[in-house]
Amino acid sequence: MPLYSVEGIVLRTREYGERDRLVTLVDRDGTRRTVLAKGVRRPRSSLAAGVQPYTYSRFLLWKGRSLDGVSQVQVLDAHAGLRGSLEALAAAAYVAELAEAFTHEGAPSPGVFPVLLAVLRGLAAAPADRVAQGLWLRYAELRLLDLAGLGIQLEACQDCGRPLVLPGGRGAGGGPPSAPGEGAMPAGYSAEMGGALCRRCRPGRPAALSLDPATWQVLRLAGRLNPQLAARLRPAPATLARAAEVTQTHLVYHLGRPFRSAGILAILDEATMLPAGEPPAAPRAAPPVQPPAGPPAPGASADR
Numbered sequence: 001m002p003l004y005s006v007e008g009i010v011l012r013t014r015e016y017g018e019r020d021r022l023v024t025l026v027d028r029d030g031t032r033r034t035v036l037a038k039g040v041r042r043p044r045s046s047l048a049a050g051v052q053p054y055t056y057s058r059f060l061l062w063k064g065r066s067l068d069g070v071s072q073v074q075v076l077d078a079h080a081g082l083r084g085s086l087e088a089l090a091a092a093a094y095v096a097e098l099a100e101a102f103t104h105e106g107a108p109s110p111g112v113f114p115v116l117l118a119v120l121r122g123l124a125a126a127p128a129d130r131v132a133q134g135l136w137l138r139y140a141e142l143r144l145l146d147l148a149g150l151g152i153q154l155e156a157c158q159d160c161g162r163p164l165v166l167p168g169g170r171g172a173g174g175g176p177p178s179a180p181g182e183g184a185m186p187a188g189y190s191a192e193m194g195g196a197l198c199r200r201c202r203p204g205r206p207a208a209l210s211l212d213p214a215t216w217q218v219l220r221l222a223g224r225l226n227p228q229l230a231a232r233l234r235p236a237p238a239t240l241a242r243a244a245e246v247t248q249t250h251l252v253y254h255l256g257r258p259f260r261s262a263g264i265l266a267i268l269d270e271a272t273m274l275p276a277g278e279p280p281a282a283p284r285a286a287p288p289v290q291p292p293a294g295p296p297a298p299g300a301s302a303d304r
Contacts, residue, residue: 003063004060005058005060006028007057008027009026009117010025010051011053019038025057025059026103033105035059054096056076056077057076059072060072082120087268095119099112099115099116102147115140119136121227122225122227131235134244135218138219138222138225138244139225142222142223153194154216154220164185165183186211186212189250191249193205209245218233218235218243
């Protein structure tokens with residue numbers, strides 16, 4: 001039976017028969033694979049640790065006629081910091097769901113694996129830091145959208161084309177002021193237009209979301225996040241919430257479906273902000289968004 005080796009991150013598993021599991025993973029090329037872990041549900045299975053969700057492992061796989069299987073597995077990074085925090089686990093589940101949506105079974109999606117690994121390591125390094133957690137999630141969304149050619153356009157107004165600037169006319173990076181009349185402050189986000197709108201054009205797009213300069217800047221910084229920036233950047237909770245609203249509206253509009261794990265995260269976020277003893281409100285339904293007509297979203301599969 002032919003054998004081959006891959007390194008990959010486990011996105012999810014599901015039961016198969018009485019003793020086995022089907023394991024969905026993304027390898028270093030961004031190829032999504034579904035493989036069979038035989039006997040993994042038995043006590044003391046040698047495969048169990050390496051096929052846990054969100055674990056980065058090296059797999060020795062055997063080639064099957066319809067389904068490949070796991071012969072051996074070595075854990076490279078268990079991301080153990082995730083396991084002690086419900087919020088961190090929920091965030092990891094959301095990132096895994098995103099990665100599955102932006103990959104294809106049996107075909108590479110370059111760039112997805114490094115994003116997934118960086119975000120899981122960021123979440124595991126500071127599982128109790130809710131601000132850093134929010135920033136890493138925005139990074140995952142923004143980078144995966146960029147890789148798919150669906151990125152949120154933030155540098156210029158998507159209606160009039162003028163470059164966007166911070167208050168006082170400072171450039172997007174906080175640099176020298178733009179020449180008079182050249183720049184415009186961000187004021188809105190339009191899913192239909194694909195990005196930010198300036199203050200002058202925002203009233204002409206009644207369906208657009210508000211996008212204040214602080215949220216605009218957080219989105220720009222989150223798109224190039226690293227561990228040092230995640231530890232240093234401390235936006236207000238309301239700013240992070242508005243950034244999440246923008247990215248998730250963009251995802252739903254362009255992929256044509258919501259993400260279940262995002263709803264769980266929203267419930268957890270709401271619960272942590274309530275006074276002690278007060279029950280959370282019933283989750284609010286997301287506003288309806290009409291996806292554009294066109295080809296299926298990247299990575300869409302028949303079983304979803």
